[in-house]
Amino acid sequence: MAGTLQVSVISPEQVLFEGPASAVTAPGFDGEMGILPMHAPLMTLLGNGTLRIESTGGMKQFRVSGGFLQVVDDTVRVVTEEASAVA
Amino acid sequence: MAKGRELKGRIKSVENTRKITRTMEMVAASKMKRATDRVAAARPYALALGEVLARLVRPEIAEKFPLLRQPASKRKVALLLLTANRGLCGAFNTNLIREARARIAELEAQGAEVEVHIVGKKGIAFFKYLGRSISSERIDIGDRPSAADAASLIDALTDRFAKGELDGVHITYAKFQSALSTPPTTEQVVPVVPPATQGTPRDFLLAPDAETIVESLLPAYVRNMVYRALVETVAGEQSARRTAMKNATDNASDMITLLRRTYNSARQAQITQEIAEIVGGAAALE
Numbered sequence: 001m002a003g004t005l006q007v008s009v010i011s012p013e014q015v016l017f018e019g020p021a022s023a024v025t026a027p028g029f030d031g032e033m034g035i036l037p038m039h040a041p042l043m044t045l046l047g048n049g050t051l052r053i054e055s056t057g058g059m060k061q062f063r064v065s066g067g068f069l070q071v072v073d074d075t076v077r078v079v080t081e082e083a084s085a086v087a
Numbered sequence: 088m089a090k091g092r093e094l095k096g097r098i099k100s101v102e103n104t105r106k107i108t109r110t111m112e113m114v115a116a117s118k119m120k121r122a123t124d125r126v127a128a129a130r131p132y133a134l135a136l137g138e139v140l141a142r143l144v145r146p147e148i149a150e151k152f153p154l155l156r157q158p159a160s161k162r163k164v165a166l167l168l169l170t171a172n173r174g175l176c177g178a179f180n181t182n183l184i185r186e187a188r189a190r191i192a193e194l195e196a197q198g199a200e201v202e203v204h205i206v207g208k209k210g211i212a213f214f215k216y217l218g219r220s221i222s223s224e225r226i227d228i229g230d231r232p233s234a235a236d237a238a239s240l241i242d243a244l245t246d247r248f249a250k251g252e253l254d255g256v257h258i259t260y261a262k263f264q265s266a267l268s269t270p271p272t273t274e275q276v277v278p279v280v281p282p283a284t285q286g287t288p289r290d291f292l293l294a295p296d297a298e299t300i301v302e303s304l305l306p307a308y309v310r311n312m313v314y315r316a317l318v319e320t321v322a323g324e325q326s327a328r329r330t331a332m333k334n335a336t337d338n339a340s341d342m343i344t345l346l347r348r349t350y351n352s353a354r355q356a357q358i359t360q361e362i363a364e365i366v367g368g369a370a371a372l373e
Contacts, residue, residue: 010135012234012314014128029295043139044294045303067307068300070139070291079135081234081307 003037007053007076009062011083016062023054024076026069035071042071050086051078061086091357094350098343105339111175112332118230119266119325125231125318126263133315136308137282143297143304144281151298153249154279154305161199164255165222165244166191167276168203169316170210171324172226177334179261179269179327180209183320186271187259199254206240206317230321237314241276245309248277260316261323267330269323276312279305 007024009017024035027049035042048065067080149155168187170180187210191201202222205211211224228236247253255275262272293300 008131010132012129012132012237012311013125015131040292041290042292042294043143043300044292045300066303068139068304070135072291077135079132079139081310 003074004056005035005037005039005074005076007055007078009051009053009064009078009080009083011080016083016085017053017055017060019055019057021053021055021076024078025052026078027051027064028069035069035076037074039071039074039076041073042069044069046078046080051083091350091353094346094353098346098350101339101342101346105336105343108332108335108339112329112336115176115325115329115332119322119329122230122318122322122325123263123266126315126322129311129315129318133311136304136311140279140301140304140308141282142291143293143301145297148298148301149281152302152305154245154277154309155281157278158254161194161197161254163200163202163253164194164257165202165204165247165253166194166273167240167244167256167258167313168205168207168210169258169260169320170205170207171320172208172229173324174209175331176324176328177331179324179331180207180213183259183261183271184210184213186273190257190259190273194257204240204244228317230325232314232317232321234310234314237317238310240317241310241313242306245277245306258313258316260320261327263319263322263326266326269319269326274312274316276309279309 004020004022005024007017007019007021008015022037026033026035027047029045029047032049033044046064046067046069049063051062051064053060053062062083063086064078064080065082067078067083070077070079144155166187168183170183174180187203191203194201203214203219204223205214205221206225206228208226211221211226214221225240241256244253244256248256256277257273258276259271259273261269263269
């Protein structure tokens with residue numbers, strides 16, 4: 001598996017997470033979706049649920065509701081109005 | 088020594104004032120730091136949303152969204168004015184109010200009926216003094232506006248725009264360009280002006296389709312515009328207050344120097360006079 005993903009989780013008030021990750025599991029509008037490196041460019045809406053990021057520093061989880069996710073060139077951007085870290 | 092005591096009292100009083108203004112300056116400086124951090128933190132989200140909308144909004148689909156509708160004529164528009172709850176920040180509130188009044192006059196000259204929505208005690212007080220009707224007023228938004236505050240301000244207005252009751256919503260706020268430059272600015276919130284496309288267009292897999300994505304992102308974009316305006320206005324207020332209080336502190340210091348000089352020369356004159364009197368008295372005895 002080549003490369004890693006650059007992931008950022010952005011809410012209106014702050015950038016919640018920014019860093020490399022090997023995989024992202026996001027709550028899509030119609031079900032969970034997994035994103036690995038070399039993903040095709042994608043833009044999708046998110047539903048409600050838990051966003052999981054397999055980062056180098058361990059698994060990070062965020063509760064998100066709504067917003068969207070964009071993948072371009074191994075850069076994943078999660079932009080959501082409501083996001084909070086789950087311990 | 089009556090004059091001397093009077094001068095001493097004034098020096099004391101100016102010193103106390105300086106103590107207050109210096110404290111306010113320091114408080115405003117630290118609040119400004121936090122407020123500018125929030126302005127910076129809000130930027131990535133605005134950029135990300137704007138970029139996506141710029142990619143997805145095409146003239147063909149624009150007609151389908153009420154928030155992108157361009158009304159043929161402006162009959163009734165809303166102006167949202169953001170001001171501070173507190174004064175002692177120089178011409179900050181005055182400038183915002185002046186900008187808002189200029190905009191209202193401009194819109195009314197175009198034949199539109201303008202309803203005014205105001206945030207902040209200073210703006211409310213001024214428009215009440217003018218005797219102008221205020222459609223809604225809010226004073227509960229403090230130094231740390233949240234995205235929820237922005238939503239509560241704008242959602243009702245965008246709904247009315249979508250229904251066709253309003254032909255536009257504008258917002259007047261202090262744009263935070265730097266700590267020294269926070270010009271009052273008016274921007275059109277709805278109809279939404281999609282940001283210009285930048286960079287190379289790419290083919291994306293879209294899920295669901297472009298229209299659905301745009302539909303759910305437009306309200307977020309509008310709310311974010313208002314959130315950004317709120318955050319920038321708070322930062323502007325604090326930086327204006329810091330500058331005003333710095334000037335006040337400097338002026339107080341100048342005044343103290345001057346008063347002290349006057350006091351010392353009065354004291355010296357008095358001593359000289361007393362010595363002259365003693366010498367004169369001694370000479371008279373011989």
